[in-house]
Amino acid sequence: MCGIIGYIGDRCASDILISGLSHLEYRGYDSSGVALMHGNEIDIYKAPGKLINLIEELKSKQDVCAKSHIGIGHIRWATHGLPTTTNAHPHTSNCNNLTLVHNGIIENYQELKEELIKVGSVFKSQTDTEVAAHLIAYEYEKTHDLLKAMQSAVKKIKGAFAFCAIHKSEPDKIVVAKRNAPLVIGVGNGENFIASDIPAMIEYTKKAIYLTDYQVGVVQKDSIQIFDKDDNLTANKIEYLPFEAVAISKLGYKHFMLKEIHEQSDVVRNVLGGRLLSPDKEVNLNEFKLNNDEINKISRVQIIACGTSLHAGMVGKYIIEKFTKIPVDVEPSSEYIYRDTIADKNTLVIGISQSGETADTITAIKQVKECGSHIAIITNRTDSTMARLADSLLPVDAGIEVSVAATKSYMAQLISLYLLSMKIMEVKDKNSAKNPEIMKLKQELLELPSKIEILLENTDNIQRIAKKYSNYKNFIFIARGINFPSALEGALKLKEISYINATGYCAGELKHGPIAMLDENMPVLAILNTGIVYDKVLSNCEEARARQAKLIGVTNYLAEKDERLFDDIIKIPSGSDLISPAINIVVLQLLAYYIAEYLGKDVDQPRNLAKSVTVE
Numbered sequence: 001m002c003g004i005i006g007y008i009g010d011r012c013a014s015d016i017l018i019s020g021l022s023h024l025e026y027r028g029y030d031s032s033g034v035a036l037m038h039g040n041e042i043d044i045y046k047a048p049g050k051l052i053n054l055i056e057e058l059k060s061k062q063d064v065c066a067k068s069h070i071g072i073g074h075i076r077w078a079t080h081g082l083p084t085t086t087n088a089h090p091h092t093s094n095c096n097n098l099t100l101v102h103n104g105i106i107e108n109y110q111e112l113k114e115e116l117i118k119v120g121s122v123f124k125s126q127t128d129t130e131v132a133a134h135l136i137a138y139e140y141e142k143t144h145d146l147l148k149a150m151q152s153a154v155k156k157i158k159g160a161f162a163f164c165a166i167h168k169s170e171p172d173k174i175v176v177a178k179r180n181a182p183l184v185i186g187v188g189n190g191e192n193f194i195a196s197d198i199p200a201m202i203e204y205t206k207k208a209i210y211l212t213d214y215q216v217g218v219v220q221k222d223s224i225q226i227f228d229k230d231d232n233l234t235a236n237k238i239e240y241l242p243f244e245a246v247a248i249s250k251l252g253y254k255h256f257m258l259k260e261i262h263e264q265s266d267v268v269r270n271v272l273g274g275r276l277l278s279p280d281k282e283v284n285l286n287e288f289k290l291n292n293d294e295i296n297k298i299s300r301v302q303i304i305a306c307g308t309s310l311h312a313g314m315v316g317k318y319i320i321e322k323f324t325k326i327p328v329d330v331e332p333s334s335e336y337i338y339r340d341t342i343a344d345k346n347t348l349v350i351g352i353s354q355s356g357e358t359a360d361t362i363t364a365i366k367q368v369k370e371c372g373s374h375i376a377i378i379t380n381r382t383d384s385t386m387a388r389l390a391d392s393l394l395p396v397d398a399g400i401e402v403s404v405a406a407t408k409s410y411m412a413q414l415i416s417l418y419l420l421s422m423k424i425m426e427v428k429d430k431n432s433a434k435n436p437e438i439m440k441l442k443q444e445l446l447e448l449p450s451k452i453e454i455l456l457e458n459t460d461n462i463q464r465i466a467k468k469y470s471n472y473k474n475f476i477f478i479a480r481g482i483n484f485p486s487a488l489e490g491a492l493k494l495k496e497i498s499y500i501n502a503t504g505y506c507a508g509e510l511k512h513g514p515i516a517m518l519d520e521n522m523p524v525l526a527i528l529n530t531g532i533v534y535d536k537v538l539s540n541c542e543e544a545r546a547r548q549a550k551l552i553g554v555t556n557y558l559a560e561k562d563e564r565l566f567d568d569i570i571k572i573p574s575g576s577d578l579i580s581p582a583i584n585i586v587v588l589q590l591l592a593y594y595i596a597e598y599l600g601k602d603v604d605q606p607r608n609l610a611k612s613v614t615v616e
């Protein structure tokens, strides 16, 4: 949520900042800005809307920009105040000497603002961030030292922040601070970088220092000093970044989302690689750190996640309960936080998050960690805050996901959950590896990449249906059992990138209320897989048909006599009920993609959303 970039070195700072911001656009994109230092001057450029507006603004200032080799930049996802130029970062103090960018939320900003107004601060924006600019400037007056000013200011601030600040009187440094919002320092040769996420600097360096909470740092061209909570200098811990620059390129696809949908077969191969070798072999999941005794003692499982990751968790509940008979609760993190935490050392807690930075999930995990439960984290970002909280860090291996709508990370989360549930079952029941149902599932998992590839080879029918239904304003998705979460996820994909009102329901719930909405203007998409719920979903389709709803069937089997019910049918490769969520979802992702694309929506950066939700 919001993106930060900073640069100090010999190169043209504005080029690095703009390139960095372009790789952070997925974090927010309602306004952007840069502050460029040259000599003892700081020039600030800001623009509302997408980054392209800032780039246009800078075009006429090339001569001035070229002189600057130190700068900070920001891309915003508005929390306090409209997405206007005034509210865009960087923000300055009254004297204009201090300039800063900020990610996070300052919870006590009203209180601080009142205090600062009393000592003469005049506020220009509606943001919480501007309070920090005035506060640090106020502290600076006492010591004339930017590091000390930052150290005392952050002690007065409540909430989450990543700050980057520069001061006209100290033109050779950027001072940074972090609490509950990610910030990384990229280590270069005679130059250093700062970013809220590594795609912003991966082109320039593969070495980084991850700041931890309460740290404050001074970044200069040739040095980096980091201080702890008590203002003591700490040793720099340099880590090597596991990503390639190519991961953030579209590789010829029109959108990142389409590229990421197409990467899913390889993602499945990556997650299974070395962990599931053949149908008759036990699962290798060394990343799961509980020993057999501890696994046998697990009495309940709690899955905590948000959005798409929550839907993966709902599929996980179904599989874990089926195989292990251990009761599983799945709950949105934002709800979990505000209830009594009932967990103990025999509770296995699974936190799922693509970004590993979702504030609600982090808070929930921290809360339950206190109960002594084992924390297994399924995240695509092994460098994230959540990964650092994990007792077991389970594999996802999806590579950087740029499109705001999660696709390949969902697939990877599902595969990780299949592996985990089979692992637990194999420990609890020594004969289970020979259980025909498990052997079949393993075989199907191994065949999954080629089934996804078959599906992706010919998308003409899906594109045709997307075009046909793109003008409907509402959609209902129905399914039962293990595919109920697929209905929710399919509906979420459609609404977030096309802004069509789409809702997922358990098919059996239709008649308890939603059926009132059905008529010829309400298409119903039904997921029908062979298995115990097939006939029931089919009956629900009949009920919808009787209300003249248009019916789209996504199915791996349909008797000829039943085809008449449907206006359109999308056939998917065969597979058991258990594996079907991993196949169905590809169709639903494609359908959402092509509808949004047909409507000309901004697929990769839908309005009002951000890839990484770092505020509660």
Ligand code: F6R
Binding pocket: 306, 307, 308, 309, 310, 352, 353, 354, 355, 356, 357, 358, 361, 404, 405, 406, 407, 492, 493, 496, 611, 612, 613
């Ligand atoms: C939907 C989507 C969001 C995220 C949610 C949680 O496409 O991307 O619903 O799934 O914001 O984010 P993570 O998984 O990063 O915790």
